[in-house]
């Protein structure tokens with residue numbers, strides 16, 4: 288049978304590294320092919336933020352005020368970007384549970400591919416997907432009049448922070464995906480994602496919320512990212528003088544790092560537990 | 564070179580209190596189809612998952628292609644193919660995209676992966692549907708694609724976990740043909756099944772597994788002899804004739820006939836199938852015993868177990884265990 292000779296069993300570090308990267312790339316391509324083959328998924332994913340933009344921007348917009356002044360639409364857009372990133376972990380969780388439930392993960396694990404590639408490929412693929420989301424949302428925002436008055440570098444930094452949040456949430460997505468039993472259960476993760484995205488400074492200033500809710504919103508990592516990106520975009524910020532609000536830029540880096548440090552090892556451990 | 568494709572010695576695997584495998588032994592010679600036959604919850608999938616390095620064993624040892632599954636997992640993975648109990652293909656991708664992706668992950672070059680995908684699509688008669696999404700595939704097509712994916716590398720040992728469960732007879736035949744052509748090329752196959760018929764059709768040797776251990780093994784013929792082979796079954800119209808019919812059946816049977824009073828049925832294992840059937844039919848007619856139904860049939864898995872273990876195939880498994888594949 289015309290099949291290539293088996294690869295030598297004792298391969299060097301260089302070969303291993305090569306295949307770790309090559310295998311990750313194969314998984315990235317798989318994720319991108321999913322995007323191409325299911326365009327309606329992108330529509331669903333961006334449907335919510337876009338409808339929110341239209342609803343809050345036009346319908347409720349006139350009734351919403353930004354503490355400290357400023358245009359509500361300008362205030363809202365970075366919130367939508369942040370919320371989309373926050374919801375993103377559901378995509379990760381969904382594909383992880385899908386692969387697990389359908390036996391695809393087992394097939395990968397029974398193959399000679401680099402074990403790390405499943406996770407790194409997933410991570411890179413998700414970041415590319417999230418960047419696409421941001422491009423589409425950004426263009427929508429531009430179309431309805433939103434502008435970044437920050438410099439090019441600041442604007443890029445703002446998008447970078449948004450992606451950093453999404454990156455950190457990949458690991459939460461992987462952990463949740465390995466925890467829930469099946470795809471239907473993954474759907475109910477929306478009950479987690481929704482408050483996570485909404486109880487934040489995305490739509491309104493935490494100072495306008497009841498005290499206890501406001502406190503949660505203040506310390507929600509989404510808020511730090513959203514506030515930091517507002518600062519960098521030069522959009523209305525509407526922050527109070529609490530420490531967490533004053534250090535949004537710092538916390539927009541610290542939160543994702545902390546989340547990654549906690550959940551990346553957890554994700555790896557959960558993955559290894561599959562062989563119990 | 565090792566003489567066994569698979570060697571398992573006293574494998575134990577516990578899930579909490581549950582002993583999924585409890586001293587599981589297996590010796591599979593190279594180049595044959597080996598059937599692992601057992602009812603729900605017997606431990607078939609657990610055995611396959613251990614042998615394919617997916618789960619760790621708690622005790623005992625196992626070698627696949629002469630390599631230890633616990634300490635040489637990576638090397639083992641280069642020599643095996645696995646088609647699990649569910650068709651594990653990416654349903655969002657097309658058939659061709661799936662095979663190319665798996666080819667790449669088996670570390671074939673890009674060009675070679677593409678070529679191999681075409682070879683397999685052709686071999687498994689999937690060329691026509693190659694560019695359609697898997698969601699449009701029938702159960703049999705999915706299974707064939709799954710098999711194709713497990714054969715990308717022409718594995719030394721191929722593991723098939725209930726490859727035809729949930730398929731209609733046509734899909735089943737498609738899969739059987741695929742397995743046969745593979746074995747003709749020298750691959751060793753370990754096949755688990757709940758169907759005696761399937762093991763009989765495909766396997767050169769069968770092991771019967773019950774409650775985590777092998778309780779009988781041998782070539783299908785000797786196993787069938789052990790459990791009595793095919794059975795003749797007669798249902799009489801008038802229950803009063805039941806014992807008379809049993810006496811007729813006893814003359815050709817290779818064991819004491821079993822009588823089911825309520826159903827008016829008598830059945831017994833026979834060696835010379837057709838001769839026995841004609842003999843019994845003629846004698847019953849001569850004796851004027853009216854017959855509702857008469858025929859030959861394979862022993863059911865239940866009967867096999869009753870025979871081998873003295874207890875029925877465990878029914879105490881939760882009914883929720885999913886048997887139908889997606």
Ligand SMILES: Nc1ncnc2c1ncn2[C@@H]1O[C@H](COP(=O)(O)OP(=O)(O)OP(=O)(O)O)[C@@H](O)[C@H]1O
Nearest residue numbers: 578581583601602603604605606607608609610884
């Ligand atoms: N991950 C697990 N956690 C807990 N128990 C398990 C697990 N996997 C299997 N078991 C139990 O181990 C026993 C053997 O299961 P296994 O899946 O190997 O059986 P099987 O012969 O493949 O059955 P089936 O024909 O239903 O596929 C069963 O009682 C099952 O409930």
Ligand SMILES: [Mg+2]
Nearest residue numbers: 607608609648
């Ligand atoms: Mg099973």
